[in-house]
Amino acid sequence: MASKHTAKTGGADEPVVRLKGVGKVYGNVRALEGIDLDVRPGKVTCVLGDNGAGKSTLIKIVSGLHQHDEGEYLVDGKPVRLNNPREALDLGIATVYQDLATVPLLPVWRNFFLGSELTKGPWPFRRLDIERMKRTTDEELSAMGIHLDNLEQPIGTLSGGQRQSVAIARAVHFGARVLILDEPTAALGVKQSGVVLKYIAAARERGLGVIFITHNPHHAYMVGDHFSVLRLGALEMNASREDVSLEELTNHMAGGAELAALKHELSQVRGVDVEELPEVVNTPGS
Numbered sequence: 001m002a003s004k005h006t007a008k009t010g011g012a013d014e015p016v017v018r019l020k021g022v023g024k025v026y027g028n029v030r031a032l033e034g035i036d037l038d039v040r041p042g043k044v045t046c047v048l049g050d051n052g053a054g055k056s057t058l059i060k061i062v063s064g065l066h067q068h069d070e071g072e073y074l075v076d077g078k079p080v081r082l083n084n085p086r087e088a089l090d091l092g093i094a095t096v097y098q099d100l101a102t103v104p105l106l107p108v109w110r111n112f113f114l115g116s117e118l119t120k121g122p123w124p125f126r127r128l129d130i131e132r133m134k135r136t137t138d139e140e141l142s143a144m145g146i147h148l149d150n151l152e153q154p155i156g157t158l159s160g161g162q163r164q165s166v167a168i169a170r171a172v173h174f175g176a177r178v179l180i181l182d183e184p185t186a187a188l189g190v191k192q193s194g195v196v197l198k199y200i201a202a203a204r205e206r207g208l209g210v211i212f213i214t215h216n217p218h219h220a221y222m223v224g225d226h227f228s229v230l231r232l233g234a235l236e237m238n239a240s241r242e243d244v245s246l247e248e249l250t251n252h253m254a255g256g257a258e259l260a261a262l263k264h265e266l267s268q269v270r271g272v273d274v275e276e277l278p279e280v281v282n283t284p285g286s
């Protein structure tokens with residue numbers, strides 16, 4: 001899995017991933033219909049939509065977990081049908097799920113290499129190359145602008161935002177060309193969300209195509225180059241940044257839940273009505 005695909009930078013504006021008229025039916029539930037989506041190197045494509053709109057279904061198709069029933073899924077211009085996430089990963093399509101697959105008690109560097117440990121020495125004396133793993137983790141995190149005091153600390157002691165950031169740096173290191181992030185800011189406070197948005201921008205700078213799933217039009221607008229809004233499984237809006245304002249995007253998304261979430265965030269920013277708000281805690285290991 002190591003660096004088979006290096007992120008293309010500049011020039012190539014061809015979509016790495018393209019969906020054309022994709023549809024998906026679960027039994028008699030129609031989850032998606034007529035979805036067009038392009039993911040280009042060095043661009044962030046935001047997928048927005050209310051609960052049940054089809055966001056997760058869409059990324060499950062792109063990440064190889066589920067298969068589409070209609071339309072076409074192209075990678076580098078060639079039609080594909082991915083049978084599992086491993087096949088997606090081999091094409092450079094990596095997904096960071098919300099419940100990050102980390103082992104909380106293991107150090108940051110061990111988690112970085114989890115499942116792809118570096119070893120040294122000939123058989124039967126092969127052992128973990130701890131020095132090289134630590135050094136590489138340090139280099140890769142630094143390259144993304146992530147600075148942790150101590151790579152030995154259990155990953156569970158990092159904040160939610162920091163853990164997301166490590167997961168992003170990990171995907172970049174292991175050769176992702178397309179990075180799918182499923183609601184990476186959903187469980188985070190304002191400041192931690194800012195941290196994650198910064199690394200989404202860093203991944204874009206490294207030439208990755210990013211699919212950023214979110215409920216939050218403000219977060220989307222801060223980093224997005226393209227916006228696709230899903231409603232009841234269909235594309236309600238599909239527009240480039242030049243063609244849409246934050247206000248329009250917010251209006252498309254303005255359901256009750258979103259407004260409540262926004263209000264919550266605003267009151268946090270301004271520090272008003274704090275007593276009314278639930279406490280935001282970053283418990284170690286949570």
Ligand SMILES: Nc1ncnc2c1ncn2[C@@H]1O[C@H](COP(=O)(O)OP(=O)(O)OP(=O)(O)O)[C@@H](O)[C@H]1O
Nearest residue numbers: 026029030031049050051052053054055056057058
């Ligand atoms: N495995 C499944 N079997 C049957 N129906 C499903 C399945 N997965 C999703 N659905 C249905 O497809 C529709 C889209 O669901 P999906 O999970 O993609 O929405 P979502 O936009 O990710 O919502 P949320 O914001 O709540 O995560 C819903 O009506 C859902 O009930």
Ligand SMILES: [Mg+2]
Nearest residue numbers: 052055056057
């Ligand atoms: Mg979902």
